[in-house]
Amino acid sequence: MPFYLHIDMDSFYVSVERVLDPSLVGKPVMVGGAGRGVVTSASYEARQFGVRSAMPGFQARRLCPDGIFVPGRRGVYSEFSRKVFDLLRTFSPDVRAFSIDEGLVNLTGTERLMGHPIRTANEIIDRIREELGLPSSGGLATHPTLAKIAATAVKPRGLLYVPPGSEERFLGPLDVSVIPGVGPKTHRELVDRGIATVAQLLAHPRLGRRYLNLERPAEGGRAHEHSVGSETTLAQSLTDAAAMERVLGGLVGDVAARLRRQEGRARRVTVKIRYSDFKTITRSRTLKAPTCFDVDIFKIARELLTRNLAPGRPVRLLGISTSGITTEGWQDSIFDYRERESKDRLYKGIDTLRNKYGERAVTLGAGKNRSH
DNA sequence: TCTGGGGTCCTAGGACCC
DNA sequence: TCTGGGGTCCTAGGACCC
Numbered sequence: 001m002p003f004y005l006h007i008d009m010d011s012f013y014v015s016v017e018r019v020l021d022p023s024l025v026g027k028p029v030m031v032g033g034a035g036r037g038v039v040t041s042a043s044y045e046a047r048q049f050g051v052r053s054a055m056p057g058f059q060a061r062r063l064c065p066d067g068i069f070v071p072g073r074r075g076v077y078s079e080f081s082r083k084v085f086d087l088l089r090t091f092s093p094d095v096r097a098f099s100i101d102e103g104l105v106n107l108t109g110t111e112r113l114m115g116h117p118i119r120t121a122n123e124i125i126d127r128i129r130e131e132l133g134l135p136s137s138g139g140l141a142t143h144p145t146l147a148k149i150a151a152t153a154v155k156p157r158g159l160l161y162v163p164p165g166s167e168e169r170f171l172g173p174l175d176v177s178v179i180p181g182v183g184p185k186t187h188r189e190l191v192d193r194g195i196a197t198v199a200q201l202l203a204h205p206r207l208g209r210r211y212l213n214l215e216r217p218a219e220g221g222r223a224h225e226h227s228v229g230s231e232t233t234l235a236q237s238l239t240d241a242a243a244m245e246r247v248l249g250g251l252v253g254d255v256a257a258r259l260r261r262q263e264g265r266a267r268r269v270t271v272k273i274r275y276s277d278f279k280t281i282t283r284s285r286t287l288k289a290p291t292c293f294d295v296d297i298f299k300i301a302r303e304l305l306t307r308n309l310a311p312g313r314p315v316r317l318l319g320i321s322t323s324g325i326t327t328e329g330w331q332d333s334i335f336d337y338r339e340r341e342s343k344d345r346l347y348k349g350i351d352t353l354r355n356k357y358g359e360r361a362v363t364l365g366a367g368k369n370r371s372h
Numbered sequence: 373t374c375t376g377g378g379g380t381c382c383t384a385g386g387a388c389c390c
Numbered sequence: 391t392c393t394g395g396g397g398t399c400c401t402a403g404g405a406c407c408c
Contacts, residue, residue, distance in 0.1 A: 012408095032376075033376095035373070036373080036374080036375080036376080037375095037376055037377095038375070038376050038377090039376095040376075040377090040408090053408085054375090054376080054408090055375085056374060056375040056376090057373090057374095057375090057376095058373065058374060058375085059374080059375080061373095098407085098408080099378095099379095099407075099408045100408075101408075102407095102408070180406090180407075181381095181405090181406065181407085182406090183405060183406045183407085184405090184406090185404090185405060185406085186405075186406085225380080225381090226379085226380085227378095227379070227380080228378095228379095229377090229378075229379075230377085230378085231376085231377060231378085232376090232377085233375090233376060233377085268400090268401095270401095270402095276374095278374090278375070280403090280404095281402080281403090282401090282402065282403075283401085283402080284400085284401065284402080285400095285401090286399085286400060286401085316375095317376090319377085321379090
């Protein structure tokens with residue numbers, strides 16, 4: 001019998017902050033939400049005021065004026081995340097990380113060694129709490145999706161076991177919105193068609209298969225097209241194209257360096273422009289030859305920006321993304337080869353400087369009008 | 373001082389090719 | 391001289407996830 005344990009950390013960023021500063025325990029705490037940002041994690045005390053993650057900061061401050069707002073520290077959370085997954089891997093060689101705070105442990109076949117999976121699941125949650133100080137919830141079931149739904153249903157600090165054979169009994173009465181992939185929009189569409197519960201969805205063979213396919217389990221490594229991007233919401237909206245190009249230069253530098261770090265080269269460059277009225281456009285171009293160099297990416301990005309920018313309209317966000325990433329060897333002509341070699345050397349140097357003196361040490365397109 | 377940033381996946385039209 | 395059709399690539403937008 002297959003057994004999957006889905007582990008979901010409870011308000012992960014807040015919990016990490018509490019480990020590092022125990023005075024935050026028991027209080028309404030929110031990570032993020034400064035300026036134009038959104039709350040990335042809210043403690044359950046803060047949620048009682050109606051605060052949710054992904055809520056704009058101004059709204060959270062209005063709902064919970066006496067709450068404690070903590071700036072996020074990505075690197076610290078990643079480090080804790082790594083420790084959680086290291087611990088999970090001591091229980092099973094088959095552990096999949098879905099995100100920084102969610103993972104799946106395949107407990108199939110561990111019974112003889114460790115006892116019933118329900119015991120193992122309890123032990124895992126206990127040890128995450130004892131050894132790392134972090135609360136988490138778990139869902140144990142015969143299918144990964146079911147395990148995830150179960151974990152979400154018992155949050156926080158719970159463990160829910162869906163015994164084999166009781167799957168439909170468990171799922172049936174639940175709202176369709178518990179299904180991963182059914183967001184606000186799909187939820188509304190389903191409800192409009194008279195489908196509110198999972199049972200009603202499953203009674204509809206085509207829709208049931210589309211949104212909740214439990215027959216086809218645990219897909220392996222899928223051939224997703226991966227992408228590397230960076231975007232930023234400006235502290236103040238901009239109308240000046242030159243200033244926007246400077247921002248874009250910084251984003252390109254970040255993206256290209258990450259691309260090189262993973263030894264990838266991208267074939268498509270996409271620029272994202274969000275105006276102050278939130279209207280958002282993306283413009284992309286596919287290259288003849290993939291690249292990982294700042295100059296190449298910046299050239300395309302600048303063109304896409306200047307060609308598509310509505311003059312005078314304030315811009316609140318700029319983004320760049322690269323996709324169609326390949327890690328295969330270079331395939332260029334003997335002529336391109338020399339140029340590429342010299343760029344390679346140049347960027348090795350730039351990356352070294354950045355590692356040594358920080359990301360801002362070398363910034364493309366930022367030479368003029370620096371304020372310091 | 374009104375709505376983040378990192379992504380993946382899907383759809384749909386048009387170009388282009390055989 | 392009243393319109394095939396299938397496959398693939400490119401592009402834009404949008405839903406959704408954490």
